Structures are given as structure tokens and as C-alpha cells.
Amino acid sequence: MTEMSLDEVRTELAEIDRKLGEIPDDAFADRVGLRERWLELMALAGELREASRTPDGLRNELRDLRRLRDEVLDRHLSIGNIGAGGGPGGGGIEVEYVNELNRTIDEAWDRSTIDRRIRRLEAELARLDT
Secondary structure (H helix, E strand, O other): OOOOOHHHHHHHHHHHHHHHHHOOOOOHHHHHHHHHHHHHHHHHHHHHHHHOOOHHHHHHHHHHHHHHHHHHHHHOOOHHHHOOOOOOOOOOOOHHHHHHHHHHHHHHOOHHHHHHHHHHHHHHHHHHHO
């Protein structure tokens, strides 16, 4: 395969998607050929993205993800800030309710994915630094 840039790969992938949408449903041979090329290009795109990742780029991505995680955590409710002791006549908010709200915030911001990406980048940078 000739050397292609990531932009060229993306352009060809878009062209294949367009062609797949235009050919008849019963044109199986054409679909198979386009699908095989699409798979080749997707693999190449992954290789090109991976090759273009520099330690500085990884550190910048890690910094940005940590900031995003901190923003999510800043949105969390804290029992200390809102008063505990819910229940009849307690005047506060139930701890379980606060925990549920915080879980909802985490889900809305997809914090588990953010945390997973942070761990992956930390591991990748640790490998590069050794």
C-alpha cells in the first residue's frame, strides 16, 4: 500500500461510505470489495494515529483529561457543604440522595471513560519514560 496521510485515508473512507450508500443492495461482490478496502483503511488510520502520538501530545491529552475530571468532581455535591441529617425533621439531605446525584453527574459526564483514558495515558507515558 502506498504511503497515505491520515486526511487521505479519511477522504477515501468517506468516498467508500458514499459508494456503499449508492450501490444496489444485491450488489454483493461490489459491497464485499468496498468493505474489504474500508477495513484496510480503518486499520491504516489506526496505525497512522498511533504513530503520530508524541510524548508531548500524550502529556497534553492527559492534562486536559485531568482538568475535565476535576470539573466533573467540582460539580459533585458534598454532604459537608449542604448539611447532612436528612429524614423527618432533620432539615438536611439524605446521604444516599447526595450519592445518587453524584453518580448521575458522573454518568452524564461519562466519568468512567475519562478515568479509564487517564489510566491508559499514564501507563503509556510510563512505558515511554522507561
